[in-house]
Structures are given as structure tokens and as C-alpha cells.
Amino acid sequence: xxxxxxxxxxxxxxxxxxxxxxxxxxxxxxxSIVCKPCLPIFGTVSxxxxxxxxxQTTSSNASRISQIMKxxxxxxxxxxxxxxxxxxxxxKTRVAHWVFEHLTAENTKKNDGVDRAxxxxxxxxxxxxxxxxxxxxxxxxxxxxxxxAAAGNHKGHQKHCDQTFYLSNMxxxxxxxxxxxxxxxxxxxxxxxxxxxxxxYCCTGPLYxxxxxxxxxxxxxxxxxxxxxxxVPTHFFKVLVMETSDGxxxxxxxxxxxxxxxxxVPLTSFQVPPESIERAAGLLFxxxxxxxKISKINGKKQ
Amino acid sequence: xxxxxxxxxxxxxxxxxxxxxxxxxxxxxxxSIVCKPCLPIFGTVSxxxxxxxxxQTTSSNASRISQIMKxxxxxxxxxxxxxxxxxxxxxKTRVAHWVFEHLTAENTKKNDGVDRAxxxxxxxxxxxxxxxxxxxxxxxxxxxxxxxAAAGNHKGHQKHCDQTFYLSNMxxxxxxxxxxxxxxxxxxxxxxxxxxxxxxYCCTGPLYxxxxxxxxxxxxxxxxxxxxxxxVPTHFFKVLVMETSDGxxxxxxxxxxxxxxxxxVPLTSFQVPPESIERAAGLLFxxxxxxxKISKINGKKQ
Numbered sequence: 052x053x054x055x056x057x058x059x060x061x062x063x064x065x066x067x068x069x070x071x072x073x074x075x076x077x078x079x080x081x082x083s084i085v086c087k088p089c090l091p092i093f094g095t096v097s098x099x100x101x102x103x104x105x106x107q108t109t110s111s112n113a114s115r116i117s118q119i120m121k122x123x124x125x126x127x128x129x130x131x132x133x134x135x136x137x138x139x140x141x142x143k144t145r146v147a148h149w150v151f152e153h154l155t156a157e158n159t160k161k162n163d164g165v166d167r168a169x170x171x172x173x174x175x176x177x178x179x180x181x182x183x184x185x186x187x188x189x190x191x192x193x194x195x196x197x198x199x200a201a202a203g204n205h206k207g208h209q210k211h212c213d214q215t216f217y218l219s220n221m222x223x224x225x226x227x228x229x230x231x232x233x234x235x236x237x238x239x240x241x242x243x244x245x246x247x248x249x250x251x252y253c254c255t256g257p258l259y260x261x262x263x264x265x266x267x268x269x270x271x272x273x274x275x276x277x278x279x280x281x282x283v284p285t286h287f288f289k290v291l292v293m294e295t296s297d298g299x300x301x302x303x304x305x306x307x308x309x310x311x312x313x314x315x316v317p318l319t320s321f322q323v324p325p326e327s328i329e330r331a332a333g334l335l336f337x338x339x340x341x342x343x344k345i346s347k348i349n350g351k352k353q
Numbered sequence: 354x355x356x357x358x359x360x361x362x363x364x365x366x367x368x369x370x371x372x373x374x375x376x377x378x379x380x381x382x383x384x385s386i387v388c389k390p391c392l393p394i395f396g397t398v399s400x401x402x403x404x405x406x407x408x409q410t411t412s413s414n415a416s417r418i419s420q421i422m423k424x425x426x427x428x429x430x431x432x433x434x435x436x437x438x439x440x441x442x443x444x445k446t447r448v449a450h451w452v453f454e455h456l457t458a459e460n461t462k463k464n465d466g467v468d469r470a471x472x473x474x475x476x477x478x479x480x481x482x483x484x485x486x487x488x489x490x491x492x493x494x495x496x497x498x499x500x501x502a503a504a505g506n507h508k509g510h511q512k513h514c515d516q517t518f519y520l521s522n523m524x525x526x527x528x529x530x531x532x533x534x535x536x537x538x539x540x541x542x543x544x545x546x547x548x549x550x551x552x553x554y555c556c557t558g559p560l561y562x563x564x565x566x567x568x569x570x571x572x573x574x575x576x577x578x579x580x581x582x583x584x585v586p587t588h589f590f591k592v593l594v595m596e597t598s599d600g601x602x603x604x605x606x607x608x609x610x611x612x613x614x615x616x617x618v619p620l621t622s623f624q625v626p627p628e629s630i631e632r633a634a635g636l637l638f639x640x641x642x643x644x645x646k647i648s649k650i651n652g653k654k655q
Contacts, residue, residue, distance in 0.1 A: 142635030272574040333444030
């Protein structure tokens with residue numbers, strides 16, 4: 052009976068009484084498959100459906116997606132294509148696996164008509180209700196709704212900026228000292244790279260890293276917030292590929308712990324080998340290009 | 354600097370020195386897409402490739418797969434089709450998301466020529482080396498290599514039984530008191546259902562359930578073992594759909610904690626509403642059939 056009690060206790064927070072049949076409607080009724088040239092076949096039927104609140108996929112945004120994803124998809128689980136970024140949603144953690152952006156000096160330039168204050172954080176209705184994070188999950192959690200694709204990268208059009216505010220593009224982040232400070236510093240660094248490189252490809256996502264505990268064993272441990280149990284990542288990564296004007300590729304990859312970080316710590320101290328992130332995240336980055344073709348990784352000639 | 358040390362520490366267990374470029378070969382060179390009628394499009398290019406050590410997909414095993422998956426795929430991440438079961442692999446945890454079987458009195462009958470002692474636990478070479486669990490990960494971990502698709506369900510052919518021993522079909526399970534006792538009791542119960550129902554569809558997988566800790570917050574916490582950090586699930590589920598001989602459908606769903614369980618605890622005490630498992634696992638079970646068409650769930654008329 053102790054076993055039974057333990058079981059009920061463990062399940063308690065994941066059982067949603069009264070919502071037994073709710074939610075299966077959406078994904079069942081959006082099962083058209085779109086196979087376009089240059090676009091890989093998406094991970095789920097619903098993933099191939101253009102974002103619900105957006106207009107139908109046009110050949111121009113299909114070509115924007117293949118531009119963003121030029122060097123390969125890190126994984127194919129529940130891929131959602133927005134107008135100016137692409138994400139893969141993890142239904143188990145309610146946080147994206149990864150978000151992909153293609154940045155240039157031109158497309159990161161702020162258009163005077165675009166106002167971030169007009170953007171609202173909103174649930175992503177394309178995600179099944181069981182797995183969709185809500186504003187209420189973040190409320191009083193102590194965490195910011197932290198952008199994965201940074202709003203500051205999408206200020207050329209109001210709609211692009213608006214779309215970065217879908218909660219599928221958010222993760223619970225420590226506010227002061229992380230989201231509003233060092234993580235923002237990293238985002239600004241990435242944006243500034245577009246002054247040096249004509250094309251910057253940026254993949255951002257969460258990590259849930261193991262730690263050795265007192266008993267000598269390794270454990271993954273992370274908080275979950277709200278009714279939907281949205282995971283609070285222990286760390287976040289950014290993996291970048293930059294095209295140089297003379298046709299070379301360079302790579303940089305960063306991991307930052309989701310905690311207060313001293314603003315004086317240089318960004319280079321967060322650089323790690325990209326394969327360490329791949330192993331931890333279960334993803335393969337820029338898989339369409341052989342690593343031997345990359346001339347520099349984290350500033351070091353290969 | 355403290356931040357830097359912490360970061361390096363957290364990453365330590367996931368960084369594999371010297372394996373930087375290893376492993377990307379396989380998935381890049383197996384990118385043919387197979388689209389067959391009745392089969393959904395798989396989640397990744399490699400998922401659509403027939404299992405490497407098996408012969409090429411034939412029309413007979415393609416039809417077996419659509420038979421097994423008759424009521425829908427719970428998810429589409431890295432799907433692998435074996436001859437008598439189908440699995441979806443989670444590259445982040447190195448444990449399957451789910452394993453699907455179709456059981457009948459006929460196909461679960463032991464063929465005298467089939468010997469479980471001839472089967473070897475072996476790594477699944479179809480999984481990228483970064484994410485592939487190895488026998489060495491389990492060694493001295495204290496956990497059994499516990500089958501998700503039970504070997505005992507596939508004793509009609511030696512090859513079917515052999516394939517259940519791929520490590521992609523294993524999860525770290527507590528041995529005495531769980532894998533060898535109550536979990537086995539549940540597996541035998543499922544097999545016995547084929548005496549009552551002409552067709553039994555069985556989906557099995559791991560859960561990583563949150564628990565409220567002393568600070569009043571909810572945390573997911575699980576051990577990871579070996580160099581590859583194979584996750585030790587906190588619980589396992591089985592979700593079943595049975596076809597009755599008069600054409601009705603019944604459903605049963607179980608969650609068991611991955612710990613010593615008293616053999617006297619009745620199996621019915623592990624029954625939970627299927628949607629509680631869906632929410633926790635990030636999956637949708639038997640999604641091709643409306644729940645309103647299911648006449649009984651966990652023994653209760655709907």
C-alpha cells in the first residue's frame with residue numbers, strides 16, 4: 052500500500068482531472084502532410100502544418116525556412132516553422148528542443164515601426180493542450196519567460212517580433228543576473244557578429260545536465276513549474292555557424308548555467324566543444340556540413 | 354570564476370574527449386526516405402531506414418508494422434521498426450520514448466526451437482554513437498537491462514526474440530523486486546490477455562515524474578548511468594488496447610515505480626487514467642481511435 056501511495060503521490064502533479072478527452076481534437080484534424088523540395092519531412096503530421104495563426108505556407112516562407120535551416124536540422128521532433136525562425140518542441144518538458152535563426156546585418160536591423168511593447172506573451176495553440184505551456188505556469192514561479200529566439204533579432208517586421216512571443220519560444224530563465232544580464236550579453240554578441248560575417252546561423256536551446264551528488268552517482272535534477280510542469284532547464288546553449296565573406300565557415304558554441312552570472316565573466320569562458328552540447332542535448336548541429344570544412348571552432352584554427 | 358568552474362563541472366560527465374567527429378557518418382549516409390502506403394512518414398531520415406542488421410524492409414514486414422501500429426503512433430521521434438515490434442528512441446535520455454507490440458495467442462506462443470539463452474544484449478548500431486547505450490553503461494550500475502518489449506512476447510521466432518535484446522529496447526530497471534518480480538508479473542498479465550482478446554496492442558515506456566520536495570517546489574530527478582549517461586526512469590508505463598471478439602475496444606493503463614514492489618500488491622492498484630500518462634510522457638496513445646469508441650477503460654464502462 053505504501054507503494055500505491057507513492058505512486059499516486061508521484062502522479063498527482065501530472066494528472067489533470069476533468070481533461071481526459073480534451074485536446075486530442077487539434078492534432079487529429081490537422082494531419083495533412085506537406086512535402087516540399089528542399090524541406091525535410093517533418094517529425095509529426097502537425098509539424099508540417101503551417102503555424103495556425105499565420106497565413107498558409109507560401110513558397111516565399113518555405114524558401115525562408117530552407118535558408119534558415121541551410122546547414123541541417125538538429126532533430127526532427129515536432130518542428131514548427133515561424134516566418135523568421137524554426138523550432139522543435141519537446142512535449143515532455145514543454146520547452147523547445149532547439150530554435151534556429153538566420154541572422155544578417157540587414158534582417159536584424161530595427162525597423163522604426165516595430166515596437167516590442169506591442170508584443171504579448173501567448174500560448175502556442177499549435178501545441179496539443181496537454182503539452183502547451185501557459186502564462187499561468189510562469190506566474191509566481193520566480194522565473195522569466197525567457198526568449199530562445201531573441202526578440203531583438205526579429206525587429207524588421209512587427210509580425211516577426213510578435214511571433215517570438217509565443218510561449219513555445221520561451222523557457223523559464225532566472226531573470227536578474229541571467230536573462231536580463233549575461234544571457235542578454237550573449238544575445239547581443241551574436242547579433243554583433245553580423246557586422247563581421249555576412250551570414251550567422253544560430254541554434255539555441257535548453258540543457259538538463261547531470262551532476263555528481265554526495266553518493267557518488269550522477270543525477271539529472273530540474274524544477275518544473277505550473278500546472279503543466281514546464282521544465283526549468285539547468286543550462287542553455289547557443290551553437291553558431293558564421294559564413295565569412297571569403298566563403299569559409301567558423302563555429303562557436305556556448306553553454307551558460309541558468310543562474311545569476313557575474314557580468315564580468317567573459318563570454319569566451321562559456322565556450323565548450325560543440326560535440327559536448329550534442330551529446331548532452333541528444334542533437335546533431337549543422338549536420339549538413341562536415342566539421343572538417345569548418346576553419347575555426349571557438350576561435351581556434353582547425 | 355566560480356561560475357566557470359561550476360559550468361565545467363556540470364559538463365564534465367557529458368563531454369567525450371576524442372570522439373569529436375566520430376559517429377556522424379552513419380546518420381548522414383542513410384538518408385533515403387521510404388514513404389509506403391499505410392505507414393506514416395517517420396520522424397527522421399534514419400528512422401525510415403530498415404533496421405541495419407535486418408534484411409531490407411519487405412512488403413510483408415511493412416504490413417506487419419502497420420498491423421502493430423494500427424491505432425496510431427504515440428510520437429514520431431527516431432522511430433525504429435523491428436520485425437515484431439516498433440520503438441521510438443529518445444536520444445537525450447538514451448532510453449526509448451515508447452515500444453509498441455501487437456500480441457495474439459498465436460504470436461506469443463513459444464516455438465520449441467526458440468531459446469532465450471541464445472540471445473545477447475547488444476548495442477543498436479542504428480543509433481548514432483553519441484546517443485547509443487552500451488553494455489558498459491549498465492555494468493556495475495546496480496540496474497538490470499530491463500526489456501521494454503518483453504522477450505517473452507516474441508518467442509515464435511529466434512530472430513524476433515534476438516531483436517528484443519538490442520539495448521535500444523532496454524532501460525535501467527531495479528532487478529529483484531521490480532524487473533524480475535512485479536514488472537514481470539505485469540508482462541505475464543498482458544500476455545495472458547491474449548487468451549481473452551483476439552488482439553492486444555501494448556505500448557510500454559519510461560516516465561520521469563516530478564515530486565514535491567521540502568521547499569514546496571516540484572522537481573524531476575533521475576539517476577544517469579555509465580559514460581553515455583543512460584537515464585534511469587523513475588517509473589514505467591504500459592498502455593493497452595484490446596479488441597474483443599465482438600468488435601469492441603477496451604483499454605487498460607498502468608504505471609509502476611522503478612523500485613522494489615511487494616509481490617502482494619494487486620496489479621489493478623497500478624492502474625491510472627491513460628491521459629495522466631500521456632501528459633507525463635508527452636505522448637498520445639492510440640490516437641487513431643476516438644476514446645469515446647472505447648467501451649471500457651481500466652475495467653470501468655465508459
